[in-house]
Amino acid sequence: MITASALAQSIGSRLAWAGLARVFDEGRFALLIRGAYKGTTRATVVDRLAKELERAIGNSGDLTEPVGAFLEALSQSGLMASMCEAAALYPLEVSGSVHVHEGQLAAFIALYKQYVKDDEAAARNWYERIARALATVLYRSNRKELSQFVDEASQREMMARLNEIDRRLQDLFVGQKGKPAELADATRIGSAEIEAEVREVANRLHTRYAEVPVYGPDMRQRWADIEEIFIPCKLRRQRATEWLSGSFKLGSNWASFPKLPTHMRISDFTWGTGTTAILSGVFSENFAVHDTLLAPEDLETHVNRAVVLGNPGGGKSTLVQYVAFRLCKLARDGKGRLPIVVTIRDYEKALDRRSSLTLEEFIVECLGTAVTRPVSSAVVRNLLGFGRAVLIFDGLDEIMNLGRRNRFVDDVRVLCDAYPLCPAIVTSRVVGYERAPLPKSFAVYELQELTLEQSQQYFRKLTSVINDVPQSNLDKESADFTSKTARASDLVSNPLMLALMTWLYHERRGEMPATRARLYRACAELLFEQWDKRRNIDYPGLPESFEVSRLLPALAWEIFRNENLSASVEREWLRSSIEAFLRKEYDKDRENRARKDAGAIIEFITGRAWVLTDAGPGLYRFTHRTFLEYFFSRSLNDRAELVSELFELVKAGVYDGTWIVPAGLALDERVASRTPAAEQVASSICQLIDEAPQEAKGTAVSFGVDALEYLSGASEAGVRAIVSAILRAVPTGPTAEALLRSSNKRRTVLLDTLASFIAGKLGNREGEVTGHFADWLEFLPGSTEIREAVQKKLRALPSTYADEDVTLAKIRLDLLGSHYQEAARNGVGLWDSAIRIYGRVNAVAVDVCKCLEQLRAVAAGTDVETLPYAKFAVALSKAVEAESGMAFLPPAPLADRKLPEGFSLTDLIEESSEEIGFAALVCAAILRDVAEVYPEGHSFGVDLAASLANARSQMFLSRLGGPTRRIVKARTKSDK
Numbered sequence: 001m002i003t004a005s006a007l008a009q010s011i012g013s014r015l016a017w018a019g020l021a022r023v024f025d026e027g028r029f030a031l032l033i034r035g036a037y038k039g040t041t042r043a044t045v046v047d048r049l050a051k052e053l054e055r056a057i058g059n060s061g062d063l064t065e066p067v068g069a070f071l072e073a074l075s076q077s078g079l080m081a082s083m084c085e086a087a088a089l090y091p092l093e094v095s096g097s098v099h100v101h102e103g104q105l106a107a108f109i110a111l112y113k114q115y116v117k118d119d120e121a122a123a124r125n126w127y128e129r130i131a132r133a134l135a136t137v138l139y140r141s142n143r144k145e146l147s148q149f150v151d152e153a154s155q156r157e158m159m160a161r162l163n164e165i166d167r168r169l170q171d172l173f174v175g176q177k178g179k180p181a182e183l184a185d186a187t188r189i190g191s192a193e194i195e196a197e198v199r200e201v202a203n204r205l206h207t208r209y210a211e212v213p214v215y216g217p218d219m220r221q222r223w224a225d226i227e228e229i230f231i232p233c234k235l236r237r238q239r240a241t242e243w244l245s246g247s248f249k250l251g252s253n254w255a256s257f258p259k260l261p262t263h264m265r266i267s268d269f270t271w272g273t274g275t276t277a278i279l280s281g282v283f284s285e286n287f288a289v290h291d292t293l294l295a296p297e298d299l300e301t302h303v304n305r306a307v308v309l310g311n312p313g314g315g316k317s318t319l320v321q322y323v324a325f326r327l328c329k330l331a332r333d334g335k336g337r338l339p340i341v342v343t344i345r346d347y348e349k350a351l352d353r354r355s356s357l358t359l360e361e362f363i364v365e366c367l368g369t370a371v372t373r374p375v376s377s378a379v380v381r382n383l384l385g386f387g388r389a390v391l392i393f394d395g396l397d398e399i400m401n402l403g404r405r406n407r408f409v410d411d412v413r414v415l416c417d418a419y420p421l422c423p424a425i426v427t428s429r430v431v432g433y434e435r436a437p438l439p440k441s442f443a444v445y446e447l448q449e450l451t452l453e454q455s456q457q458y459f460r461k462l463t464s465v466i467n468d469v470p471q472s473n474l475d476k477e478s479a480d481f482t483s484k485t486a487r488a489s490d491l492v493s494n495p496l497m498l499a500l501m502t503w504l505y506h507e508r509r510g511e512m513p514a515t516r517a518r519l520y521r522a523c524a525e526l527l528f529e530q531w532d533k534r535r536n537i538d539y540p541g542l543p544e545s546f547e548v549s550r551l552l553p554a555l556a557w558e559i560f561r562n563e564n565l566s567a568s569v570e571r572e573w574l575r576s577s578i579e580a581f582l583r584k585e586y587d588k589d590r591e592n593r594a595r596k597d598a599g600a601i602i603e604f605i606t607g608r609a610w611v612l613t614d615a616g617p618g619l620y621r622f623t624h625r626t627f628l629e630y631f632f633s634r635s636l637n638d639r640a641e642l643v644s645e646l647f648e649l650v651k652a653g654v655y656d657g658t659w660i661v662p663a664g665l666a667l668d669e670r671v672a673s674r675t676p677a678a679e680q681v682a683s684s685i686c687q688l689i690d691e692a693p694q695e696a697k698g699t700a701v702s703f704g705v706d707a708l709e710y711l712s713g714a715s716e717a718g719v720r721a722i723v724s725a726i727l728r729a730v731p732t733g734p735t736a737e738a739l740l741r742s743s744n745k746r747r748t749v750l751l752d753t754l755a756s757f758i759a760g761k762l763g764n765r766e767g768e769v770t771g772h773f774a775d776w777l778e779f780l781p782g783s784t785e786i787r788e789a790v791q792k793k794l795r796a797l798p799s800t801y802a803d804e805d806v807t808l809a810k811i812r813l814d815l816l817g818s819h820y821q822e823a824a825r826n827g828v829g830l831w832d833s834a835i836r837i838y839g840r841v842n843a844v845a846v847d848v849c850k851c852l853e854q855l856r857a858v859a860a861g862t863d864v865e866t867l868p869y870a871k872f873a874v875a876l877s878k879a880v881e882a883e884s885g886m887a888f889l890p891p892a893p894l895a896d897r898k899l900p901e902g903f904s905l906t907d908l909i910e911e912s913s914e915e916i917g918f919a920a921l922v923c924a925a926i927l928r929d930v931a932e933v934y935p936e937g938h939s940f941g942v943d944l945a946a947s948l949a950n951a952r953s954q955m956f957l958s959r960l961g962g963p964t965r966r967i968v969k970a971r972t973k974s975d976k
Contacts, residue, residue: 012054015130016046018075018301052133067126069191070115076337078387078421079107081304086162087134089155098131101162103169107421110173110183111386115191165420172385172419182418186381197379198338198388202331204371205339209325212318214465224465230322231458231495233315235294235308235445294445296323300336300390303445304423305416307396307438309430310447313496313624316427319447320394323425327390337390337423338383342366344395348404359411360384360418363391387421396428396436401619405436413439449493456482458495462502481505484512486743488519497626500526515710517668520630525549542604543582543597548611551601553638554581556631559622560662566628568619574602574612633665643680646670651688654703655696664703668710678711682718686725701730708744719746723753731761740786751789759793762811791816817868824875848927851876852905855920859912870919877919 057063057071074080082104090099105127112123175181211223294302300323310316320341330336340363347362360381368375383389393412399405416424426438430446450458459481460474469477481502491497500523505512507526513519555577559565565573575598582594582601605611611627612620622628640646646666653659671678685707692700704726711718723739736754744750794816809822847869854870864870908920 012052012057013046013050014075015053015071015080016050018077018080049134049137052137053130056129056133062122064116066116070112072334073111073115073191073386073388074108076335076388077111078304078423079104079111081387082162082165082421083131083134084138085158087131087138089158089162090135092132092135096132098128098135100128100131101166103166103173106173107169107386110187114187114189114194168417168420183381183385186378186385189376189378189382194379194382195334197376198383199332199334201367201371201375202328202338206325206328206332208370209321209328212321214462222465224461226318226322226325229458229461229465230318231315231450231454231461232295232297233319233450233454234448235296235299236448237294238309238444238446297326299323299425299445300327303425303443305438305442306425307433307442307444308425308427308447309433309444310427311430311449311494313494314447314449315495316429316447317394318495320392320425320427324392337388339390339392340367340380341370341392341394344393344408345398347408348399351404359408359415384419384422387419387423389422391415391422391424393424393426396426397433402435409436409438416441449490450495450498451493452482452489455492455498458498459502462499463506466503467506477505477510480510481512484510485519488516491519491626494626496624497523515668515672517630517633517665517710518672520626520665521669524627524630542600543593546597546601548605551578551581551605552611552631553635556622556628557635557639560628560632566621568621569612571602571618571620574606574620575599578602629662630665633662633669636662636666637669643670643677643684647684647688654688655692655699657699660699660703660706664706664710667707671710671713678714679718681707682711682714682722686721689722689725689729692729697729701726701735702738705735705738705742708739708742708750712743712745714746716746716749719744719749720753723750724757727754727757731757736786751786754786755789755793758790759797762794763797787815813868813872820868820872821875824872824879848923851923852903852908852920852927855912855916855923856903856908859908859916870916873919873923874915877915877922880922881918 086099086101086104092098105124108127109120109123112119112126116122170176171179171181172183173181173187175184181187210226212226212229214222214224214229296319299306299308308316308319310319324339324341327336327339331338342359342363343366346366347359350357350362350365361377364375364377364380367380380389384391396405396408399408412424412426416422424442426442456478460478463469463474463477464471484505485492485501488501492501501512501519504519504522504526513522555574558577559569578598578601579594582597583590586593606613606620611623613623622631636646636649640649650659650663650666654663667681671681685704689697689700689704704722708719708722711722714722726735726739739750739754742750794812812818813820813823850869851873854867855873857867858864858870864874905920905924909917909924911917912920
């Protein structure tokens with residue numbers, strides 16, 4: 001038999017988690033809570049609160065079974081989160097009493113009466129007891145930190161929000177000025193009836209959401225368990241959504257930067273560990289800033305108001321089903337909130353039938369339809385009022401009429417205002433959401449694309465379901481599929497496209513199309529032309545000899561070039577365009593035949609053929625933008641006989657970034673069908689890159705890198721010319737990395753061209769350019785091949801110039817392991833110039849960590865002659881000792897470079913020879929100097945302060961003079 005103490009402990013933990021789950025991570029008070037508990041995890045705060053609640057509950061002596069049931073219901077409501085928010089802002093009175101929020105108290109009393117008895121005094125006592133426990137943990141013990149962290153204006157804003165919620169709760173549970181409480185009837189329902197209804201509805205919904213339909217290459221429908229097939233995606237909190245503006249900062253100097261395609265973000269151009277973006281500069285402003293990654297499980301409990309944005313086919317509806325399934329699983333056992341899923345298109349259609357229908361009325365109807373029996377509206381209102389349900393609205397973007405969408409947004413806002421304790425989640429496509437966004441109280445999340453690992457996992461799961469492949473073969477087939485689809489990594493990151501490619505793989509027994517365009521074509525043919533045929537479904541109303549693949553390029557030509565049409569096309573526009581197409585096809589009786597057949601074709605391409613999907617009343621769009629781009633590329637080739645004509649047609653679209661994908665697909669098709677075209681395409685691409693205006697260099701280079709994929713048939717001279725043109729335009733490490741990732745078969749030519757370029761820049765004493773490549777070669781995984789090619793070129797260059805330029809000598813050290821004495825001659829000034837002039841802010845951390853690692857190896861017995869950075873560190877320490885007036889580096893942000901786990905700098909200084917120990921001390925001093933501005937908690941895996949303060953270090957310090965000694969000694973004193 002469970003004891004009152006054990007029950008108190010269990011309920012205390014659940015109350016703590018329920019109260020803090022949303023507030024600590026996602027509420028408006030997230031920063032406030034984090035500011036008060038710097039360096040403290042959420043689990044620690046929950047644990048503190050759980051213990052305080054356990055004392056408040058367990059010490060009362062009145063923890064009866066009804067009270068236990070009430071506290072369980074409280075943990076499943078939205079009241080705990082609201083009380084936590086209040087406790088984070090309002091301190092305990094001097095007398096120890098709590099700040100009472102009348103609306104919260106009214107809701108609390110109503111819930112207490114429902115589960116225990118009609119005793120307001122007892123209910124108030126419980127409210128104050130729990131509120132005091134919350135305030136003790138969340139405010140009283142951290143009052144100073146809270147008041148420092150949150151300014152007065154922010155506190156006023158937060159308090160105003162809480163007061164508005166409180167006012168609304170009073171309307172719901174108390175009523176005002178003779179007005180009855182809005183939930184009066186709903187709160188009179190007995191607790192047993194509520195719990196029985198929740199369990200029954202949750203059980204039925206659980207069965208409904210448990211499986212998803214899956215189709216295989218044989219087009220036979222199968223049902224898969226959603227938990228077995230679902231891939232746990234990530235949701236990223238969107239803090240700002242400004243795109244790159246196209247300017248960059250290099251060191252302290254501004255320069256113009258090639259404008260990037262509008263679909264690219266700063267994350268697309270970062271590489272290695274902490275290295276900077278294209279041209280190794282630092283982007284200045286107008287970039288996308290995101291933080292806070294959530295798993296689907298977090299979305300269920302940590303979010304109060306949320307919008308989930310995703311791309312077409314990105315898995316939004318599957319995510320909704322998975323979240324609803326998990327919530328139902330908990331609710332049927334009496335442990336969670338009930339999910340209420342509303343498909344927004346269904347609500348729109350219901351409004352067409354009954355314009356006076358309210359969203360709340362529709363929710364009751366929708367829930368009844370889902371469980372195939374009537375559901376009490378009073379029960380639904382009770383769940384909404386106490387926040388014991390989760391509202392999920394799927395497909396905001398599917399209301400294409402802007403006026404109607406704005407009405408729905410208003411309906412959601414009004415409903416959420418009416419029931420402030422009830423969580424709400426809305427899904428929408430990314431494109432178009434900003435035209436009718438929800439209020440700012442809704443946190444915006446972006447559904448992340450599948451990672452490579454997740455794509456492989458989904459392939460294995462789907463393969464197991466549709467093809468009955470033994471488990472022992474899944475890993476082998478997954479690796480094979482991954483290697484054959486590497487050229488289309490952006491496609492396999494989309495669940496819909498990944499499913500199509502999985503079907504293709506199994507249908508073709510492991511053979512996949514060789515290029516991107518051919519892969520697009522295969523997916524399009526499978527989805528649009530073969531789906532119904534393979535399932536023996538005929539469509540007799542179509543005109544004889546009609547081929548949908550001939551019509552679609554004509555439609556795509558008009559739709560892709562018009563932004564408004566890309567969002568959706570009206571049925572009348574579609575009819576008019578198809579009639580115009582048919583009139584050109586027919587010979588006799590054109591007008592009548594075109595008018596008659598256009599209707600049947602519209603029904604086919606918007607229904608069975610899956611070409612266009614319903615986007616609202618009388619509105620349609622391509623099922624996936626991938627297919628719009630593919631058929632537009634087909635139209636480009638139809639309109640250009642010569643390669644030169646095709647380039648003139650697409651040049652402007654490539655430069656502004658809007659036509660990069662379809663232009664590449666068109667060239668891919670051209671090269672595949674006409675072999676001699678490869679040389680003409682290669683020559684035209686070089687011209688396109690060379691003639692690109694400065695602001696379009698970035699997009700032209702991206703286009704050229706992509707072109708190498710389908711130009712494997714080009715000559716060695718053609719490939720060399722393209723690579724050279726790319727490097728001339730944007731000579732950076734990230735550019736070279738992109739080239740190395742190319743699937744072009746002439747890899748030897750590509751490597752030789754790249755190595756010659758790097759060596760040539762170094763030979764011309766262009767240290768700033770070569771330095772970027774040296775850093776890049778350090779970070780790029782698997783860079784051995786190109787590194788060896790570069791080293792071979794460098795060894796052929798004369799070495800005497802290294803005596804004249806310390807920067808070039810340092811680069812020789814990086815790439816060849818030589819010239820360490822020349823590199824050390826300028827001491828720490830070497831890095832100072834690297835930071836101030838060239839903006840290579842990661843160089844110090846990388847170099848010093850390498851020095852310390854190799855010094856440790858020398859101390860362990862490795863020959864110093866085999867370790868160039870150990871020799872460099874020793875030479876550097878001698879230069880520092882000799883130059884008594886040398887100053888250390890100014891603070892600068894560093895790359896996330898850490899020494900190996902367990903590395904002891906103190907031991908290295910104390911136990912090694914005097915030469916090695918002194919070199920380690922100098923490296924440690926430099927590392928400490930620049931680590932000043934590094935985020936709290938990062939010390940490169942070593943205790944720098946202790947290392948610099950030990951006895952042997954102090955002995956070494958006596959050998960230093962001038963500013964160097966004063967800086968080091970000042971640092972060690974402050975650290976003590």
